[in-house]
Amino acid sequence: MTSPTKPALLEPEQTVALYDQTGSSVTHLECSMTGERYEAGQLHGLSKVGKPLLVRYNLDKIAASVTREQIEARTGGFWKYREFLPVGSAANVVSLGEVMTPLVPLRNSVPTGTEVIVKDEGRLPTGSFKARGLALAVAMAKELGQSHLAMPTNGNAGAALAAYASYAGMKTTVFCPDDTPEVNIREIELQGAQVFTVNGLINDCGKIVLDGKEAMGWSDISTLKEPYRIEGKKTMGLELAEQFGWQVPDVIFYPTGGGTGLIGMWKAFAELEAMGWIGSKRPRMVAVQSTGCAPIVKAWEDGVEHAPLWENAFTAASGIRVPAAVGDFLILRAVRESGGFAIAVTDEHIMQARDEVARKDGFLLCPEGAATFAAWQSALASGQVGKDERVILFNCATGLKYPMPPISRSLDRHQPIDYGQFK
Ligand SMILES: Cc1ncc(COP(=O)(O)O)c(C=O)c1O
Numbered sequence: 144m145t146s147p148t149k150p151a152l153l154e155p156e157q158t159v160a161l162y163d164q165t166g167s168s169v170t171h172l173e174c175s176m177t178g179e180r181y182e183a184g185q186l187h188g189l190s191k192v193g194k195p196l197l198v199r200y201n202l203d204k205i206a207a208s209v210t211r212e213q214i215e216a217r218t219g220g221f222w223k224y225r226e227f228l229p230v231g232s233a234a235n236v237v238s239l240g241e242v243m244t245p246l247v248p249l250r251n252s253v254p255t256g257t258e259v260i261v262k263d264e265g266r267l268p269t270g271s272f273k274a275r276g277l278a279l280a281v282a283m284a285k286e287l288g289q290s291h292l293a294m295p296t297n298g299n300a301g302a303a304l305a306a307y308a309s310y311a312g313m314k315t316t317v318f319c320p321d322d323t324p325e326v327n328i329r330e331i332e333l334q335g336a337q338v339f340t341v342n343g344l345i346n347d348c349g350k351i352v353l354d355g356k357e358a359m360g361w362s363d364i365s366t367l368k369e370p371y372r373i374e375g376k377k378t379m380g381l382e383l384a385e386q387f388g389w390q391v392p393d394v395i396f397y398p399t400g401g402g403t404g405l406i407g408m409w410k411a412f413a414e415l416e417a418m419g420w421i422g423s424k425r426p427r428m429v430a431v432q433s434t435g436c437a438p439i440v441k442a443w444e445d446g447v448e449h450a451p452l453w454e455n456a457f458t459a460a461s462g463i464r465v466p467a468a469v470g471d472f473l474i475l476r477a478v479r480e481s482g483g484f485a486i487a488v489t490d491e492h493i494m495q496a497r498d499e500v501a502r503k504d505g506f507l508l509c510p511e512g513a514a515t516f517a518a519w520q521s522a523l524a525s526g527q528v529g530k531d532e533r534v535i536l537f538n539c540a541t542g543l544k545y546p547m548p549p550i551s552r553s554l555d556r557h558q559p560i561d562y563g564q565f566k
Pocket residue numbers: 271297298299300366398399400401402403404405461462463509511512539540
């Protein structure tokens with residue numbers, strides 16, 4: 144809004160100005176397992192066979208409505224890819240001031256001659272890449288007339304849901320495992336949700352949503368159980384392609400829980416290639432898990448399409464503590480089709496990696512991001528990744544949300560200072 148005396152302030156909605164000129168190019172939704180078609184513009188959960196639905200677009204229409212140069216000229220974050228997104232009306236867009244997340248090459252924590260670049264998703268609203276998926280889920284819930292959203296979460300997704308839904312004027316109810324980082328539980332409540340801790344894992348929390356949603360009138364926003372979070376995560380692939388001059392890196396290491404980001408990026412590359420915006424080269428996709436919860440790694444090693452539930456899941460990297468992923472076969476397909484691999488690292492290695500990168504490069508990774516660094520170190524040592532390959536590591540959240548080692552050093556200003564102790 145402008146006034147004659149005050150300088151113009153860019154409203155969040157203006158970052159998505161012109162949205163209504165293109166509208167959505169969605170043609171239909173499609174079962175990711177059977178290919179069965181579902182109508183656009185209606186409320187959908189999983190497909191009839193219980194698998195995720197994928198949004199399909201008229202890619203020719205998108206290609207005719209926007210060019211790569213026009214996209215490059217736009218400022219702001221993931222909403223700049225609006226033609227590739229399902230929201231039809233600007234009135235339903237929810238923006239908390241997103242940015243294009245930076246690519247930060249590691250310098251001192253990697254051997255000379257290697258090219259390891261962190262995509263730092265911690266710069267997004269609520270401090271994690273969950274902003275991408277949840278902004279889209281909230282916008283689409285709004286477009287489809289929903290008012291009360293519910294979800295299970297390991298922390299960051301709940302925070303993003305709470306924030307975007309509150310901004311959109313919607314109610315949220317969120318369930319977290321009771322050992323979810325305290326900061327996540329508190330930020331979820333503070334950002335307007337009603338949050339509950341549950342003495343179980345994320346799948347136990349998911350069951351509470353599933354069992355209660357009909358009676359409570361909740362819209363279930365669980366990972367891949369509604370079709371739009373993946374569209375938000377897809378923007379990581381669009382953004383990477385743009386940042387690399389409409390090319391792709393050699394290898395992407397992705398900390399994999401539900402796998403939405405990995406599946407989303409794979410979808411982005413397919414759409415961009417179909418439009419002729421990138422070539423046929425694909426990055427090798429690497430799914431990174433912890434040895435304490437590695438269902439996807441086990442399924443990859445066993446050569447199977449579905450991952451059985453991982454019993455007694457444990458890892459300090461709570462975002463990737465997902466014992467069963469509804470999109471397991473989509474993660475595994477992307478990993479295999481790309482010529483990538485799945486790899487598990489110990490919690491000890493994860494924490495060592497976090498400390499090493501922070502000390503040497505001043506970059507505080509979240510534990511899940513640190514898992515990708517640890518996995519890259521292991522893969523380099525075993526020859527699964529070459530020294531000359533351009534590698535992307537996903538730091539999915541700010542490291543500031545996680546417990547850090549305590550410091551006990553202090554000085555008494557009333558006593559003589561021993562300057563010999565300073566290094
Ligand atoms: C920091 C962080 N990294 C990775 C993940 C896993 O993401 P995805 O569900 O896309 O596999 C999560 C999910 O909670 C997370 O919070």
